[in-house]
Structures are given as C-alpha cells and as structure tokens.
Amino acid sequence: MTSVPTARFEPVPLPSLPPGELTAERLEPVLREWVSSAPIRALAAASGWDWPSCPDTGELLARLAELSGDWDFRRGAERNFIGAEPAEVNGRVVPEELIRAAAQALGLVSATPVPPERFTSLVVLSGLVRACVNRTRHARALLDEGVAAASVTVLGGHRELRGDELVLAKEQGFGDAFDEADVVLAATRQAFGLGEPEQSEAAGPSRNDWNDELWAASARYRWPGAEVLIVPSGEPGRRVNTADQLRYWADRNGIGSDDRVLLLTTQIYVPFQQFSALQVLGIERGCSVLCCGVDAESSFLPGLSFSGRSYLQEIRSALQAASRLMAAVS
Numbered sequence: 001m002t003s004v005p006t007a008r009f010e011p012v013p014l015p016s017l018p019p020g021e022l023t024a025e026r027l028e029p030v031l032r033e034w035v036s037s038a039p040i041r042a043l044a045a046a047s048g049w050d051w052p053s054c055p056d057t058g059e060l061l062a063r064l065a066e067l068s069g070d071w072d073f074r075r076g077a078e079r080n081f082i083g084a085e086p087a088e089v090n091g092r093v094v095p096e097e098l099i100r101a102a103a104q105a106l107g108l109v110s111a112t113p114v115p116p117e118r119f120t121s122l123v124v125l126s127g128l129v130r131a132c133v134n135r136t137r138h139a140r141a142l143l144d145e146g147v148a149a150a151s152v153t154v155l156g157g158h159r160e161l162r163g164d165e166l167v168l169a170k171e172q173g174f175g176d177a178f179d180e181a182d183v184v185l186a187a188t189r190q191a192f193g194l195g196e197p198e199q200s201e202a203a204g205p206s207r208n209d210w211n212d213e214l215w216a217a218s219a220r221y222r223w224p225g226a227e228v229l230i231v232p233s234g235e236p237g238r239r240v241n242t243a244d245q246l247r248y249w250a251d252r253n254g255i256g257s258d259d260r261v262l263l264l265t266t267q268i269y270v271p272f273q274q275f276s277a278l279q280v281l282g283i284e285r286g287c288s289v290l291c292c293g294v295d296a297e298s299s300f301l302p303g304l305s306f307s308g309r310s311y312l313q314e315i316r317s318a319l320q321a322a323s324r325l326m327a328a329v330s
Helices: 026-034 040-044 057-071 096-103 129-144 163-169 181-194 212-216 242-253 267-283 308-329
Strands: 087-089 092-094 118-124 147-159 201-204 220-225 226-231 258-268 289-294
Touching: 026 057, 026 258, 026 308, 040 057, 040 092, 040 096, 040 163, 040 308, 057 087, 057 308, 087 308, 092 096, 092 118, 118 129, 118 242, 129 163, 129 181, 129 258, 129 289, 147 181, 147 242, 163 181, 181 220, 181 226, 201 212, 226 242, 258 267, 267 308
Parallel strands: 118 147, 118 258, 147 226, 258 289
Antiparallel strands: 087 092, 201 220, 220 226
C-alpha cells in the first residue's frame, strides 16, 4: 500500500476589502483568486469533480457551491453530530491529511493576531455550549490583552440544546438550561464578571421547556459598555441565522459607515463568517468588518477535535457565502 504524499499549501488570504471597494469590479478578481486557489482545487479533484469552466466568477462560485453539496455531512443536524469517520465523497475517500492541509491554508485552523486598531464594536457570535463559553472568554482575553473596542455585544438566538450540550451547560454552572439563549446570557455574565443587567427587555413567547415557537422570541440585556442580544428568526418556521443576527444588531444600534466591527467566532467558521459579514455589514451597512477566531490554542474549554468531514462542511459554507457575496454586488 503506497502512502499519501504529504500535502502542503501556501496560506490563502481571505478577501478583505474596505466598504468603499466592495464592488463587483473589485471583488471579482479577489474572489476568483481565493476560489481558484490550490487547496480548493485539490479538494475538488480529490472529490471527483471536474473543475467548472466558467469565465464568470459569480457563475464559478455558484457552480462550486452547488458541487459542494457532496460535502454536506450535516444533512440538517447540528455540527456536533457530523462524526469523525472518513470523508467519503462520490465513492472515494478524501485523505484526511489533504483536508487538514487545505483547511490550514484556507484559515480554518490557526488564528491570526488581531491588528492593533480601535474597533467601535466587538461582536461575539453564539453557537454550541462549548463555543459560547470559549468565545466569550476569548473576547474578555482580547480586551485584557489590549484590543480596543468601544462596546461589546454578544449575539444569540433561541435553539434547543442537544446531545452533550445539556451536560456541559450544567458542568459550567448554567443550571438546567435547555436553550442556547440561556447559555449565551450565563456565559457572558461569567466571562465578564457581570451582575444583574441594568436594563433588560424581552418580547415574544416565553416558556420553561423547548418549543419551536421560541424562535420568534427576542431579548436584550445591557450593562455599561456591554450587551447580550437574543435575536428572533428572520423567517417563520426556522431558527435564527448569522445574517439575521447581524442585521438585527445593526438595526438596533444604528451601525453605519463610521463603524469598524471586530467579529468573533470559532476559527473553523472564520472564512464563512467573514464573507457573510462583508455582505451584511460591509455592503448593506457600509462599515468595516474583520472576523477573528478562537483556535485550539486559545480555547478556554478544550476545543472539539474537528474531523476532515467538519472542515469540508465549513469550506462548503464559505463557498456558499462567497457565492452570495458575489451575487449581492452583481
């Protein structure tokens, strides 16, 4: 049995343009360079795809986003149910070593330092219980290390806790939480040493157990310089997503062209969240945005050991977000 050669790729910078340059003319070459990079081409070849012959970058992104349905290992489930078995695509196993090398080059593995700039807002996105803890703790660490931000907002939404989340929430001292919104508030207060909020408001359904009607509920908790915003879904019948959260926050806080936003997530989601934020905040609001992440080294709780399937899933998310970004300016 022959061994797989060690895969190595040069780092591929994420497209990042100031708001005034988020035009089709400026985005087209940088998005084409990103999507045509060696790691994405290598993953496409290993997945058995014929590289699309598309002179139009928007068409190329849309076609690759469509092909990346082969990397959809979630099938509607939560990310912590993806599993660690080999990534089999079109009857072939994509080598784990290749996936990890590509993910490293594409910025899904190791965090990069936050530049020494002053941000008007540090915005922390929510997720699974482990992510809520790690991201709020990392936000506090960034501020303690000298990252300058005039305000901190932690965004969340209503979502039923599943699997090991219930146990982990209890272990972190969050009580009998059944909902992500409860975890977001508890993790924020714990990370920043906050007491009872000075201002609070809530709207929509309120329950002591889970029901999908909670997707429509919202809440806001405020302290000097900090807030937790629980965002309702943008559409009936589904839970809130990142775009909903960013639009709702921007509307409530009057975010515009004078703002510079530092967005915090987990490193594996940085490319996807950067593209989404460029669309929602950069194009729609005209503000500057930079996405940073918590990686294994900076995690407060031991981070999940992501499998090759997880990395392919999130590269798929990035392709989809990049396609939507190109469509938004076209």
